C-alpha cells in the first residue's frame with residue numbers, strides 16, 4: 001500500500017509564522033505512513049520550494065524525518081517538480097538520493113523524447129515524470145514522446161508525475177494561471193502511455209477528485225499546506241465545502257486502485273476579514289476577534305482592503321503588520337492588483353499568486369516591450385534578486401552569492417549580442 005502526497009513546498013513562506021508548517025506536515029504524513037503500514041511514501045514533486053534551500057535547520061528536520069522512515073523500512077519515492085529543480089535540472093532530491101533517504105526514478109531526455117526508467121521498490125515498479133521548466137513535459141506528453149523502458153519487471157506499475165492535466169471535468173488552467181496550460185486530459189495521457197495501475201500526480205494544489213474515497217487510476221492529493229496566499233485561500237474554500245487538505249492511501253489493483261483520503265488541516269487555521277469599515281481601529285478590532293477564534297497551531301488571516309480608502313491604507317497596513325507580529329499570525333492583505341498604467345497586463349485569475357502570476361507577467365512584459373530576452377531567464381534573474389537571505393549566511397556571503405548568480409544569468413542573456 002502506498003501513501004501519496006505532493007507539493008510539500010518545504011521552504012515556502014520564508015520568515016513568516018508559517019515557515020515550519022510544511023515541515024510539520026511532512027512529520028505528520030510520515031506518522032500516517034507508519035501507522036497505516038505503508039510500503040512506500042510517494043511525493044509527486046515540489047518536495048521543496050526552491051532548488052536551493054538554504055535553511056539548514058529545515059534541511060536537518062527533513063533529513064531526520066526521512067532517516068526515521070528509512071529505519072522503519074519505509075521507502076520514499078519522489079520526483080522533481082517545477083519548483084524544486086533548478087534551471088539546469090539539479091535538485092535537492094539529488095542530495096537526498098545520494099544520502100539514501102529518497103529514491104528518484106531515472107529519466108533520460110534525447111532526440112526521441114523523454115524515456116522513463118523503471119524503479120523497483122517493494123511490490124511496485126515506479127516510473128517518474130518530472131515537472132520540467134516551461135512545462136516541457138506537457139509537450140512530450142502531447143506529442144506521444146514519453147516512453148517507458150521496460151525491464152520486464154513484475155508488479156503494480158505506478159507513474160509518479162508532476163504535471164498539469166485536465167481532470168474529471170476540471171481544467172486547471174481555467175481555474176488559475178498558476179498551473180500553466182493543461183494541454184491534455186488525464187485519460188488522454190494515460191491512453192498514450194503503456195498501461196499503469198495508478199498515476200500519482202502532483203502540481204495541482206487542490207485535491208482532485210474531491211472525494212473521500214474512490215476507485216480510479218489517477219489522482220491529485222493536493223498540497224498539504226501549499227506555498228502562498230492562493231493556497232491558504234483554497235484551504236478555506238475546501239473547508240467551506242466540508243472538505244479539507246489530505247493525503248491519499250492507495251491500494252493499487254490491476255489497472256486501477258482503491259483510493260482513500262486522510263483529511264487533515266495540517267495545523268493551519270484560516271479566517272477572512274472583508275472590510276466594511278473605514279475606521280482602521282474597528283477593522284483591527286474585528287481582526288482580533290477572528291484571530292481569537294482560531295485554535296490551530298498556525299493562524300492565517302486574509303484581509304480584503306477593497307473598502308478602505310487609499311489614503312487610509314498605509315495606516316491600516318501598519319496596524320495589521322503590528323497585530324500579525326504580536327500574535328504570530330500569517331497575514332495577507334488583499335488590495336487591487338495594480339493601477340492601470342502605460343503597461344497594462346492582462347492578468348486574470350481570482351487571486352494574486354506570486355509564482356505563476358510572475359511568470360505570466362514577465363512573459364507579457366517581454367512581449368509588450370519587445371525585449372530580446374527569454375522570459376524564463378528574466379524570471380530566473382528576478383528569483384535570484386528576490387531571494388531571502390538565510391539566517392545561516394552572512395550579509396556579505398549573501399550579496400556575493402546573489403551578485404555571482406545574477407551575473408551568470410546576465411552573461412547568458414547577453415551572450416551572442418553584439
Ligand SMILES: [Mn+2]
Pocket residue numbers: 007009045046081083203204205
Ligand atoms: Mn507545487
